[in-house]
Amino acid sequence: MDVVDAFQPDWFQALADSDTDQDSTKKRIRRSVERTLEYLDQCIKRKEQSDHLKNASIIGVLEGGHSISDRIASAKETARRPVAGFSIEGFHNFGPDTEAFKISEIEELLRVTILELPEDKPRFLSGVYNPLEIIKAVKLGCDIFESTYPYVVTERGCAFVFDLDTWENKKPEDPPNTASFEVSLKNQMFQNGFVPMLKGCTCYACQNFTAAYIYHLLNTSELLGSLLLMIHNFHHYFRFFEVLRRAIAADKIIEFEEHFERINSQPKEAN
Amino acid sequence: MFRLIKKRMNMTDLTTEKALTFHIKAECSRTKARTSVMTLPHAVVETPVFMPVGTQGTLKGLAPQQLDDLGCRLMLGNTYHLGNRPGDNLLEEAGGLHEFMKWKHALLTDSGGFQMVSLLALAEITEEGVKFQSPHDKSDMMLTPEKSIEIQNSIGADIIMALDDVVHSTVTGPRVEEAMYRTIRWLDRCLKAHQKSHCQNLFPIVQGGLYPELRKKCAEELIKRDVPGFAIGGLSGGEEKSEFWKMVTLSTEILPKEKPRYLMGVGFALDLVVCVALGCDMFDCVFPTRTARFGVALVPTGQLQLKNKTYKRDFQPIDSSCSCSTCSRYTRAFLHTIVTQEPVSCSLLTIHNLSYQLNLMKSMREAITEDRFPEFVQSFMLKMFPKRNYPQWTIDALHSVNISLS
Numbered sequence: 006m007d008v009v010d011a012f013q014p015d016w017f018q019a020l021a022d023s024d025t026d027q028d029s030t031k032k033r034i035r036r037s038v039e040r041t042l043e044y045l046d047q048c049i050k051r052k053e054q055s056d057h058l059k060n061a062s063i064i065g066v067l068e069g070g071h072s073i074s075d076r077i078a079s080a081k082e083t084a085r086r087p088v089a090g091f092s093i094e095g096f097h098n099f100g101p102d103t104e105a106f107k108i109s110e111i112e113e114l115l116r117v118t119i120l121e122l123p124e125d126k127p128r129f130l131s132g133v134y135n136p137l138e139i140i141k142a143v144k145l146g147c148d149i150f151e152s153t154y155p156y157v158v159t160e161r162g163c164a165f166v167f168d169l170d171t172w173e174n175k176k177p178e179d180p181p182n183t184a185s186f187e188v189s190l191k192n193q194m195f196q197n198g199f200v201p202m203l204k205g206c207t208c209y210a211c212q213n214f215t216a217a218y219i220y221h222l223l224n225t226s227e228l229l230g231s232l233l234l235m236i237h238n239f240h241h242y243f244r245f246f247e248v249l250r251r252a253i254a255a256d257k258i259i260e261f262e263e264h265f266e267r268i269n270s271q272p273k274e275a276n
Numbered sequence: 277m278f279r280l281i282k283k284r285m286n287m288t289d290l291t292t293e294k295a296l297t298f299h300i301k302a303e304c305s306r307t308k309a310r311t312s313v314m315t316l317p318h319a320v321v322e323t324p325v326f327m328p329v330g331t332q333g334t335l336k337g338l339a340p341q342q343l344d345d346l347g348c349r350l351m352l353g354n355t356y357h358l359g360n361r362p363g364d365n366l367l368e369e370a371g372g373l374h375e376f377m378k379w380k381h382a383l384l385t386d387s388g389g390f391q392m393v394s395l396l397a398l399a400e401i402t403e404e405g406v407k408f409q410s411p412h413d414k415s416d417m418m419l420t421p422e423k424s425i426e427i428q429n430s431i432g433a434d435i436i437m438a439l440d441d442v443v444h445s446t447v448t449g450p451r452v453e454e455a456m457y458r459t460i461r462w463l464d465r466c467l468k469a470h471q472k473s474h475c476q477n478l479f480p481i482v483q484g485g486l487y488p489e490l491r492k493k494c495a496e497e498l499i500k501r502d503v504p505g506f507a508i509g510g511l512s513g514g515e516e517k518s519e520f521w522k523m524v525t526l527s528t529e530i531l532p533k534e535k536p537r538y539l540m541g542v543g544f545a546l547d548l549v550v551c552v553a554l555g556c557d558m559f560d561c562v563f564p565t566r567t568a569r570f571g572v573a574l575v576p577t578g579q580l581q582l583k584n585k586t587y588k589r590d591f592q593p594i595d596s597s598c599s600c601s602t603c604s605r606y607t608r609a610f611l612h613t614i615v616t617q618e619p620v621s622c623s624l625l626t627i628h629n630l631s632y633q634l635n636l637m638k639s640m641r642e643a644i645t646e647d648r649f650p651e652f653v654q655s656f657m658l659k660m661f662p663k664r665n666y667p668q669w670t671i672d673a674l675h676s677v678n679i680s681l682s
Contacts (some may be wrong), residue, residue, distance in 0.1 A: 199370060213378050215370070217376070229337060229338065232623070
């Protein structure tokens with residue numbers, strides 16, 4: 006809390022014990038729930054005494070590993086505290102392997118957790134999630150995600166190419182040239198690709214540079230390569246959220262999910 | 277090529293068929309400094325000018341727009357590196373380097389000779405060219421004057437350099453003379469091979485080591501050729517500064533006034549100021565961008581090594597008189613935490629260092645225009661050496677052009 010106080014953030018997460026995963030024992034899980042609540046209460050007390058943090062928002066962390074009953078308990082108890090939002094953790098230990106993690110594995114756990122939470126406070130779910138996983142988490146009631154996914158994609162020299170335009174009929178259906186959400190700009194097929202990385206993308210990288218140039222930058226380990234990829238990946242990831250929000254507002258999230266899954270997993274056509 | 281012709285035809289300045297015009301706007305009444313306007317196919321460039329080096333078709337960590345915003349209108353690419361990756365064929369296919377890297381202003385490429393000799397352990401110089409082993413598959417390759425020009429024609433820079441027989445400035449003896457004469461012969465081969473003189477300007481390079489007679493002979497021969505500008509090479513390589521400045525001033529004495537003089541590989545702020553006084557117009561150096569990546573920021577009083585603990589709690593910008601995007605947002609304390617750790621620190625410091633160098637050139641141009649260049653130099657030197665412990669070579673060099681340092 007000394008550190009948080011010095012930072013003077015707008016929102017901050019209370020210290021928590023989220024070090025559980027699907028293999029944790031019941032005893033371990035229970036301890037993480039209790040300890041997290043103890044920490045939360047101490048943090049709330051400190052916050053209320055601090056000039057810097059009086060008006061900041063504190064986020065309570067929900068634990069419970071993969072145990073339904075502990076999840077319910079943690080959520081119920083945390084919801085009783087004066088927190089501004091909730092971060093749902095304790096499912097895994099983060100790190101690069103969580104890219105393979107599927108929301109379907111924790112669907113029931115998320116459902117029972119969120120049932121205990123008030124409607125009017127945001128729910129954070131951190132971790133590396135691709136667009137389809139995001140949609141699943143949103144359907145269950147999650148609101149806020151973070152940017153590790155575009156970052157790891159950039160780090161491996163890849164650019165997002167999943168389709169966003171056909172849903173809102175911005176362009177006619179056109180089988181994408183990949184069945185994946187991303188393409189590797191290190192692939193030699195881009196060496197003389199004198200076209201943007203993603204056709205129609207309005208990001209700075211795609212509006213100004215060709216895939217061939219970015220291939221060259223990555224091939225020569227030039228810093229500008231990852232800069233341009235990062236710009237593109239953030240741009241595209243943010244756009245996904247814009248489209249998602251509009252689909253939810255139009256009460257079409259189910260259709261959007263079906264469409265998105267179908268269009269981004271069609272078999273490849275030679276381009 | 278067609279695109280370049282088309283672009284030239286759309287330029288407002290149609291008063292000349294030449295790919296380069298050079299108009300001297302003002303001359304210093306005491307030194308050899310002058311400020312000019314150089315018109316190239318892709319840009320109008322005010323001189324004296326400092327050219328940042330974008331070795332592999334990018335300035336490390338900067339997007340072209342950022343360089344544009346700093347006021348840069350002329351930058352360098354390295355033929356040796358670009359010839360390897362992405363390769364001249366690909367650049368030709370891409371429509372030239374301008375199009376490939378989306379740099380809309382002017383470019384200059386070197387001949388590839390310097391890197392070849394300095395980077396390749398087994399480079400061998402013959403009359404034919406530079407023989408070397410390909411860094412990729414170890415096969416024998418040859419960079420001839422013709423091949424260098426061919427690659428540079430594909431890259432498409434506004435200014436290209438003749439392949440010269442580069443000799444390290446600390447070498448002595450008959451090798452220097454041999455290299456000087458060969459440079460002249462290679463120039464003639466370059467001129468013959470050059471396919472695009474209507475849109476690419478070929479500059480020869482004055483060589484001759486630290487021998488005044490050889491430099492003189494070389495310059496006199498080069499002047500006989502019909503070229504739009506000249507480079508002074510073979511210096512900035514670790515020779516004694518006391519010899520360095522003498523060779524620079526000798527060269528500018530002989531080279532024609534009405535054509536630009538490009539001093540290759542220079543340099544540090546101090547060297548830029550002195551060499552402008554000695555009559556040079558164009559400069560290039562990796563120093564400001566390279567040192568940025570090591571955490572060093574350039575300031576009027578010298579340098580700041582931001583890794584140093586002294587900056588841990590220093591909440592000033594790098595330079596409070598600098599208006600670059602780094603100085604208007606970040607403190608030394610913040611930069612201290614990220615230099616050499618976070619890639620973005622390269623970009624942030626590069627922006628500042630280039631801003632520093634480009635503003636230095638701008639200040640010099642303004643001082644020359646208002647005929648107060650000697651005062652500018654004295655003030656610059658005092659800021660950099662507040663105890664007046666000026667390096668002897670700068671005292672001598674400036675004295676030779678009527679500036680006295682008290």
